[in-house]
Amino acid sequence: MPVSLMRFPRIVQKEIMENLDPFEIFDLSECSKRARSVARLKNMKEFRLEIHENSIDICGTNLETFAFAFDEAMPPNLDEVMPPLLEKILDVFGYSQVRDFSSGDKSFKLFASISEILMQRKCKIGTLYFTVENVEEKQLKHILDNLNISDFFFLHTKFQFSPNFDYQPIRFPELLCIANSWFGLDQLLTAVKGCLEVKITNSSFTIRDLNEFLGKWMAEEIQNMTAFSISISSDDFLGDSPVLGMTPPIMGRLAWQRRGGIVGACIRYGHLIKSINGQEAVIQLIRDRFSVLFG
Numbered sequence: 001m002p003v004s005l006m007r008f009p010r011i012v013q014k015e016i017m018e019n020l021d022p023f024e025i026f027d028l029s030e031c032s033k034r035a036r037s038v039a040r041l042k043n044m045k046e047f048r049l050e051i052h053e054n055s056i057d058i059c060g061t062n063l064e065t066f067a068f069a070f071d072e073a074m075p076p077n078l079d080e081v082m083p084p085l086l087e088k089i090l091d092v093f094g095y096s097q098v099r100d101f102s103s104g105d106k107s108f109k110l111f112a113s114i115s116e117i118l119m120q121r122k123c124k125i126g127t128l129y130f131t132v133e134n135v136e137e138k139q140l141k142h143i144l145d146n147l148n149i150s151d152f153f154f155l156h157t158k159f160q161f162s163p164n165f166d167y168q169p170i171r172f173p174e175l176l177c178i179a180n181s182w183f184g185l186d187q188l189l190t191a192v193k194g195c196l197e198v199k200i201t202n203s204s205f206t207i208r209d210l211n212e213f214l215g216k217w218m219a220e221e222i223q224n225m226t227a228f229s230i231s232i233s234s235d236d237f238l239g240d241s242p243v244l245g246m247t248p249p250i251m252g253r254l255a256w257q258r259r260g261g262i263v264g265a266c267i268r269y270g271h272l273i274k275s276i277n278g279q280e281a282v283i284q285l286i287r288d289r290f291s292v293l294f295g
Contacts, residue, residue, distance in 0.1 A: 006034055010041070017042040022058045022066040022093070029092045036092065044093045051114060053104025054078060056086055058093070083113040090121060102129040105157075108136055115143045127152040128173075135159045141166070149173045151262050155180060167191075174261040175199070185209040189216070192227035197263040205234040207241040210290060214244055214283070217294075218275045228258050229265035231291045238288050244273065250285040256293045267293045 005013065017025065017039065029039035050057040055069035068085060070078060089095070098118065103111040111132055118125065128149050135157065145168050153173045161182035172194025178187075181204040191198050210232070216222050240247050252271035257264070270282030270293065280295040 013038050014041040048099040049095045050100040052102045079110045097124045099126045103132050105131045108132045125149045130155045196260050197229040199231050201233045203234045206236045228294045233289045248285045254282050256282045
């Protein structure tokens, strides 16, 4: 004789929920409001939420992945179906953190819709991978300035940002990785006051920018600096233009390494430089890649 789940004591309902997987929990939550309240009894602390281009994944500790995915061969209108599904998943499982959020390269509208949900709910995002090619610049600035990204922000897009595009988040991630020519000296001077490590590729940095940045550090004009590692790749670094009066390649005999938070960095064969008050750093410039590690 079947017995209604709703008739069991709360402690028994919770025990039953602990033996169901996320798919079963979600299906139960769709049955009724009372069923949803019971579904929420499952402890989800060991499961992590990830958002990808065409799926929302709940990942367990034993390499289990429960993917709410859409068939790439016959994709629905993801802009319409994924955001409501995400809201349901956040409600049912009580998530306030997202481990990874990957935009994919196709739909800025979908990225924006999901981002708005995460911002409204004040969700913390561990890692954001942004690779969309067609961007609404004003809306993207609003999103990037307000998303709470804690660990790693990776931006890789060929979109040509306007010169006044300015990234000023509520908090910087520990590791910032930018692959776009928009990110220049002014952005770097801001980022080093919030990040632990900054990596810039495909950049428009010039030797003049490099000399200006290092000159400001040596004069101790960069206040409240948090970054201890910076690496920059730029075609302008190729050649023999001097950096701090030294002709490239710039190398030395020092090997430094540092760790902090999720970030670890090292330089082998670094050249020592000092600020006016004796703060130390090692720099290295080989072909188009410059690195600096601060003491």
